[in-house]
Structure formats: structure tokens, C-alpha cells
Amino acid sequence: MQDISVSELKVIANDLRKKVVTMIYKAKSGHPGGSLSAAEFVTAAYFREMNIDPADPKWPDRDRFVLSKGHVCPIQYAALATKGYFEESVLDTLRKEGSILQGHPDMKKCPGIDISTGSLGQGFACGAGMALAGKRQGRDYRVFVVLGDGELDEGEIWEAANVCNKYALDNVVVFVDWNNLQLDGTCDQVMPLLDIGAKFESFGFEVWNIDGNDMQQVVDALDEIRERKNGKPKCIVGKTVKGKGVSYMENQVGWHGTAPNEEQYKQAMLELNGGAV
Amino acid sequence: MSLIATRDGFGDEIVALGKENKNIFVVDADIGKSCKTGAFMKALPEQHINVGIAEQSAAGVAAGLATCGIIPFVVTYAAFGSMRMVEMIRQEACYPNLNVKIACSHGGVTPANDGASHQCIEDMGILSTIPNMTVIMPADYNSARKLVRAAAGKYGPVYLRFTRDAIPEIYGPDEQFEIGKAKQLRDGSDAAIIANGDTVRLAIEAAEVLEAEGVKVRVLDMHTVKPLDVEAVTAAIEDCGKIVTVEDHNIINGLGAAVACVAADLGKGQVKRIGIQDQFGQSAPYERLLAMNGITTENIVVTVKAML
Numbered sequence: 001m002q003d004i005s006v007s008e009l010k011v012i013a014n015d016l017r018k019k020v021v022t023m024i025y026k027a028k029s030g031h032p033g034g035s036l037s038a039a040e041f042v043t044a045a046y047f048r049e050m051n052i053d054p055a056d057p058k059w060p061d062r063d064r065f066v067l068s069k070g071h072v073c074p075i076q077y078a079a080l081a082t083k084g085y086f087e088e089s090v091l092d093t094l095r096k097e098g099s100i101l102q103g104h105p106d107m108k109k110c111p112g113i114d115i116s117t118g119s120l121g122q123g124f125a126c127g128a129g130m131a132l133a134g135k136r137q138g139r140d141y142r143v144f145v146v147l148g149d150g151e152l153d154e155g156e157i158w159e160a161a162n163v164c165n166k167y168a169l170d171n172v173v174v175f176v177d178w179n180n181l182q183l184d185g186t187c188d189q190v191m192p193l194l195d196i197g198a199k200f201e202s203f204g205f206e207v208w209n210i211d212g213n214d215m216q217q218v219v220d221a222l223d224e225i226r227e228r229k230n231g232k233p234k235c236i237v238g239k240t241v242k243g244k245g246v247s248y249m250e251n252q253v254g255w256h257g258t259a260p261n262e263e264q265y266k267q268a269m270l271e272l273n274g275g276a277v
Numbered sequence: 278m279s280l281i282a283t284r285d286g287f288g289d290e291i292v293a294l295g296k297e298n299k300n301i302f303v304v305d306a307d308i309g310k311s312c313k314t315g316a317f318m319k320a321l322p323e324q325h326i327n328v329g330i331a332e333q334s335a336a337g338v339a340a341g342l343a344t345c346g347i348i349p350f351v352v353t354y355a356a357f358g359s360m361r362m363v364e365m366i367r368q369e370a371c372y373p374n375l376n377v378k379i380a381c382s383h384g385g386v387t388p389a390n391d392g393a394s395h396q397c398i399e400d401m402g403i404l405s406t407i408p409n410m411t412v413i414m415p416a417d418y419n420s421a422r423k424l425v426r427a428a429a430g431k432y433g434p435v436y437l438r439f440t441r442d443a444i445p446e447i448y449g450p451d452e453q454f455e456i457g458k459a460k461q462l463r464d465g466s467d468a469a470i471i472a473n474g475d476t477v478r479l480a481i482e483a484a485e486v487l488e489a490e491g492v493k494v495r496v497l498d499m500h501t502v503k504p505l506d507v508e509a510v511t512a513a514i515e516d517c518g519k520i521v522t523v524e525d526h527n528i529i530n531g532l533g534a535a536v537a538c539v540a541a542d543l544g545k546g547q548v549k550r551i552g553i554q555d556q557f558g559q560s561a562p563y564e565r566l567l568a569m570n571g572i573t574t575e576n577i578v579v580t581v582k583a584m585l
Contacts, residue, residue, distance in 0.1 A: 060345070107344075107373050115344060116373040119364060125334040126369055129341020129349075136323060137345065156365070159334035167326070 001226065004048050010215050012082070013043040017245045018272045019078035019091060025265040027094040030103070033255040035075040037179040037213070037240040038146055044218045045144050045175075046079040049226075054084040057111040063141050064114040064130045068123025069148030069177065070104040071257070077101050077110070085112040121154025123147075124174070128160045131169040142171045150182030153191045158203065164233035165204030173225055174205070174235040177212060179242035181253045200235040212238020246271055280443035283475075284382035286421025287439050288313025291350060291380070294429050295321045301429060302342060302349045304328060306335045312352045312382040312439075332357045336365035336377070343375040348429060354388070355381040355438050359400030363407075370434040371409045377434050379404075380425070384414060384438035385525030386553070386570075387475060389563035396566070397438075398553040402530025404436040405503040411456060412503040414438040416477035417447040423454040424500060431456055442563050444475045447498075457501045459509040465493030468581045469513035472523035473499045473532050476551075476572060480523050483577035494581060502532050510539040514546035519584040521549050523577060525567065528552035549580050 017039050024030035046052075050063040067076050074094065081088045086100065093099035100109040104118025114130070117123040127145040134141050151157060164172050176196055180187050187193050197207040206228065210217040218238070225234045242256070243249025246268040260268055295301045295317055303314050305327040318325045326342075328335045332353055339349035351358065358381035370377035381400070388395040405412050413428065413435065415421035421439060428435040435456075447462070454460065462477070463484050472480035477498045484494045495517055497509055513520055520540065522533035533550030540546040553570045567573060 064344075115341065116368070119368045122333075122337055122365055122368055125337025125365075126341035126344070128334070129338035129343075130345055131341075132326065132338065133342045133345035133347055136347075156331075156333040156337065159328065159331035160337065162331065163328050163334055163338055166329075 001051070002048055006215050006219055009043050009047060009219065012047050013039045013215065014245070014272060016043055016075060016078040016082065018269060019081070020074040021246065021260065021265065021268045021272065023074050023077065023091045023094045024259045026092055027096070028259050029095055030074055030259060031071045031257045032260070033181065033242040033249060034069060034072040034148060034177065034179065036244045036246065036249065037242045038072055038075050038177045039244065040213050040215050040218045041146065041175045041177070041238060042075050042079050044215065044222055046083055048219065049222050050144060051141065054112065057085060061139055061141055064127065064143040066115055066123045066127035066143060066145040067105055067117055068127070068145055069120060069151055070117030070123065073105045076105065080112040120148065120151035121156045124157050125160035125163065127172060128163045128169060131164070131172045132167050134171055135167065135169065142173060145172065145174045147174055147176050149176060149178045149180060149187050149193060149196070150190065152176070152193055152196065161200065161203040161205070168231035169233045170229055170231050172233040174233070176235065176237045177240050178237055179240045181242045181251065181256065183256050185253060197237045200237070204232060205235040206232045208236045210236060210238055212240040213244050279446050281418045281446060282441060282443045283415050283418060283421035283439040284313045284441060286415065286418040287380055287425050287437065288316060290422040290425040292316045292320055294426060295324050299324060300347050302326060302347050304335050304339045304349050304351045306330060306332050306353045306357070308353055314352050332361040333365050336362040337369055339377045340369035340375050343377050348376050348378065350378045350380045352380050354383040354395060355397035355400045356383065356395060359397065359403050359436070363403060366434065367407050371407045374409045374433055376432055378428055378437065379435070380437045382439045383441045385440070385475060386558050386566040387440040387442040387525070387563060389442065389566055390560045392560040393557040396558045398527045400438060401502050401526050405530065409433055410503065411435040411501065413456065413501050414474035415500050416474060416498050417444060419446065419448040419450050419452060420454055420500060423452065424456065427454060427456050438474065440475050445478050447477060447481070454500065457504045457506055459506040460498040460500065462496040462498055463494065465495045466516050467492045467494055468519040468521065468584060469495040469497060469517040470521050470523060470577060470581065471497045471499050471510065471513065471532065471536055473502065475525050476523040479572065479574050479577060482574040483581065486574065486578050487581060492581065492585065499532055502535060505535045505539070507539055510536050511543060514540055514543055519547050519581070521551060521577060521580050521584070523572065524552040525572065526552055527555055529555055547584060549584060551577060551580060
């Protein structure tokens with residue numbers, strides 16, 4: 001864990017949002033909505049909570065980060081570049097031929113990616129496997145898993161939750177980015193999720209229901225979780241706003257997988273730089 | 278000749294491997310006893326995981342373990358190991374080229390009386406089309422043991438397919454096997470029979486019958502479907518010209534198709550494929566199911582003679 005204040009984390013989260021919008025604008029494709037909604041958790045994990053070394057991305061005792069909703073990799077790429085895993089100029093190569101920054105995360109190409117993801121519902125089980133390996137090998141690391149709300153439709157998510165419970169994986173921290181929008185519409189329209197926190201509780205998790213875009217609440221939840229080595233896996237259900245930080249993207253299902261044009265890009269940067277909304 | 282299922286070869290070898298290397302893990306999906314991991318479970322509980330009847334997470338958990346230096350063997354039946362979790366194998370094992378092994382009993386029609394849901398005739402074709410994957414079906418107990426060991430020692434994803442039913446032993450315990458290298462069981466230049474898995478025994482019997490009639494055929498045990506031993510197939514085409522393939526798998530996308538592709542690329546040789554005739558099975562005796570598809574010693578003999 002690193003000593004950094006909530007106000008400093010907020011500044012970093014805003015910077016990552018600017019990188020996300022810029023990257024997707026330059027790539028002319030990508031997924032801004034879910035990248036922006038997850039910014040607070042990704043920032044708190046990478047810049048405060050996780051025990052990692054950008055100079056040694058394969059360090060066996062490092063904390064792992066699994067972006068199960070792999071399509072929002074721009075927010076993870078922004079965090080990795082800012083941490084120094086690779087040059088920030090590489091962000092301009094997102095989704096371009098030969099880039100280490102594939103459209104969905106590729107662990108063989110990009111340093112700092114602990115597992116390749118992109119097919120929804122699959123990353124969680126991989127994270128459970130990493131956590132189980134840590135337990136069996138007597139290593140102290142933790143595994144941070146970011147799940148989208150929409151991918152909770154996938155049965156494999158709940159299979160993986162069972163594994164976390166059975167093997168007492170208290171070294172797993174799941175963050176559900178509950179922005180309530182998926183590709184075809186709201187979660188309620190596509191497949192009602194009911195009470196996500198109650199579902200995870202019934203699978204044996206300790207659950208924190210928070211505002212996932214409130215950095216103080218994210219940090220407080222992570223502070224509480226850190227000390228709780230009690231055999232129970234952890235889940236933070238973060239209510240978030242898809243497209244958070246860019247007014248015209250907020251809560252708009254159309255900004256799931258669309259790149260801004262030049263005018264929209266300028267407006268987004270103006271807002272993220274503290275200008276008029 | 279004693280009879281024993283190749284799933285027993287897997288079960289015995291995986292225990293030996295696990296005792297030698299604490300990074301060898303078994304990931305079961307509630308059919309471990311049937312797939313012969315019971316001894317492993319008992320002897321090496323710290324290297325054993327059972328995720329329940331949940332093959333998809335079995336594959337995902339295995340991929341996660343593999344990123345941490347563990348060599349997981351995901352164990353289930355071929356139908357589930359190749360199809361229920363195929364996309365997890367593709368995305369989380371093959372795409373990142375992780376050291377995940379999929380070890381499946383109940384290959385082909387060997388789960389005979391269980392019926393079509395449990396028989397698996399598509400698996401080797403499906404897995405062969407995924408980049409980075411190696412696909413193996415041993416022909417007997419001893420070769421199963423040797424190829425399981427070889428798979429553990431080869432980095433990358435490997436799919437291993439075993440029989441539920443007992444089949445004759447072909448090899449002694451000291452026979453050596455290399456992944457991707459066919460075993461030549463008999464030599465001859467009139468024709469070649471290329472078989473794998475539980476049909477190798479039929480190929481040997483057919484060669485004996487043919488020899489009594491003055492026809493000398495080469496017999497290859499092509500235990501590795503991918504990467505195919507193209508050199509051995511090419512030599513068989515060059516030396517014999519006539520090739521009959523035999524497999525307990527759909528004739529589409531299996532061993533016969535792979536061999537036929539080599540002949541097509543060479544622009545030489547004639548290939549006849551014996552295998553499952555693109556049809557589902559039913560609950561019936563194992564040998565009957567093979568016979569319904571022409572997978573018999575007699576049909577191999579007839580097919581070879583018709584080509585001469």
C-alpha cells in the first residue's frame with residue numbers, strides 16, 4: 001500500500017480519464033463509457049492499494065489485477081503507462097497494428113497485464129486460480145478483479161464465485177462496476193440483476209455497497225478489506241455512472257463502444273480540464 | 278494380451294508426476310473418480326482442486342494457476358473438456374499460450390452404453406483448429422503413461438484423450454514416445470494404415486490378416502494429431518502410395534482429414550478414411566458402435582485390398 005491522499009487520487013483519476021478519452025479519440029474506436037465508470041477503483045488499486053513493481057511486472061509476489069471486463073482496457077492502459085510500465089507515448093498506438101495495446105488486454109504483449117481477457121465472464125475464474133495458487137504456494141499477494149455488471153449474466157462468473165468461497169480465497173477483491181448499462185440497453189432491460197450485493201453475500205463473500213465513483217468511499221472500503229484475513233472473499237459493489245466525467249457520455253448507452261469525433265473530443269477535454277460543462 | 282483403459286494410464290502417471298513435481302496440479306470437475314484421479318486426490322490433496330460440475334471455471338482456474346507457474350491438468354470427459362469449455366480454452370489457455378493441460382476420458386464411442394451425449398466424436402477436430410494447441414490420443418495404457426509425462430514436460434496447452442473402455446496393451450513399459458512423432462508398428466510398402474487411439478489395435482490386426490494374404494502394409498500409430506508427423510505421413514505416401522486412416526472420431530476434421538491434407542499438399546497418394554460417419558451414436562456395445570461406422574478389422578482389410 002502506498003501513502004497517498006484521496007485528493008491526490010482524485011487528480012490521478014481525472015488524468016487517467018483524459019488519457020482514456022485521448023487514446024480512444026486517436027484510435028477512432030474503443031469503449032469509453034465503461035472505462036470512465038471504473039476510473040476511481042482502477043486508480044485506487046494501482047496508485048494506493050496494490051503491491052506492484054512496474055520495473056518487474058512478473059514479480060511472483062506482486063498483487064494481480066484482472067480486468068474481467070477487458071473491453072475497458074483503456075483505463076488500465078492509462079494506469080499502467082502512468083505507473084511507468086511503458087512510455088506514455090505508447091498510448092497513442094491503441095488498437096493499431098503491431099501495438100502492445102490490443103483492443104482487449106493481451107498478457108503476452110503488454111507488460112503489467114496479468115491475464116488476457118476480452119471474452120466476458122472469463123477473467124474472474126482466472127483470478128480465482130491466481131488466488132488459489134497464492135494460497136497453495138504460501139504467497140501473500142492479493143488478486144483484484146474488476147467485473148462489469150453486464151458480465152454477471154454469464155454463468156461462469158458464479159462458478160468462479162463458488163471457487164472463491166470453497167477455497168476461502170480472502171485474497172480476492174472483486175469490484176463490480178455497476179453502471180447499469182450494457183450494450184443493448186440498461187441491465188434491467190437486458191437481464192435484471194436484482195441485488196448484486198445480496199447475490200455475492202449468498203455466495204459467501206463479504207460485501208461493501210458503495211458509490212463507486214466516490215474516491216473516499218472506494219478508499220475506505222479498500223482500507224477495511226485490507227485487514228480482513230478471515231477466509232472470506234471480498235466484493236465491492238460500486239454504483240457508478242457510465243461515461244463518468246464527460247457530460248454528454250454520462251448514462252448514455254450509445255457511448256459503450258463509440259469514439260468521440262474532434263468536436264466531442266475537445267468538449268470532453270475541456271470538461272476534464274475543469275472547464276464549462 | 279491384457280486389457281486396460283487408457284484413462285487408467287493417465288490416473289497412474291499423474292500420481293507419479295505429482296509426487297515428482299509439486300507444481301503438477303489436477304483440477305477436477307466432479308468426475309475425478311471416473312477419470313481416475315482418485316489416487317492423486319488421496320496422495321496429493323494440496324495439489325488437487327475440485328471446482329464442481331463447472332467445466333468453464335475449471336478451465337479459467339487452470340489458466341490462472343498456470344500464470345503462477347503451476348502445471349494444471351483439467352480432468353473431465355472429452356465431450357465436456359472439448360466443447361463445454363472450448364472458448365475458455367481458446368481465450369485463456371491457447372491465446373496466451375499458457376501451460377494448461379486438458380486430460381479427458383471417454384473419448385470417441387468408448388462411453389458406449391452412456392449414449393451419444395457422452396460419446397465424443399468431435400473433440401480432436403475442434404481442439405486442433407485452435408492455434409498453440411497440441412492434440413494427442415494414446416493407443417494403450419503404456420503409451421498413455423508416456424504421453425502424459427511428455428505432455429507435462431512440453432510447455433503450452435495440450436489436449437489428451439483417453440478411452441473409458443479397456444483396450445489391449447500394445448507397448449511394453451519401456452517403449453519411448455515423443456509428441457508429434459508417429460510410432461511405426463510394422464513396415465511394408467503395399468499400403469499404409471495410419472491409426473490412433475483405440476483403433477491402432479484394429480490396424481495391427483488388419484495388417485496381420487493382410488500379411489497372411491501376401492499384402493505387406495506399414496502401420497503407424499499417429500498418437501499426435503496436432504502437430505501431425507508430416508514427415509512420417511509423407512514417407513508413407515512416397516513409399517506406399519495407398520493410405521488408409523482409422524480413427525474413433527468423426528471422419529471430418531480428424532486424423533484422416535489431417536493425413537488427406539498432407540497428400541493434397543504433396544499432390545500424391547491416395548487416402549481412404551475410416552472413422553465415425555458424421556453421425557451421432559446411441560447406447561450400444563462399444564464394438565457394435567465401431568462396426569456401425571465400419572471401424573472393424575474386416576473393413577480395414579477390405580478397404581486396403583480395394584485400393585491395391
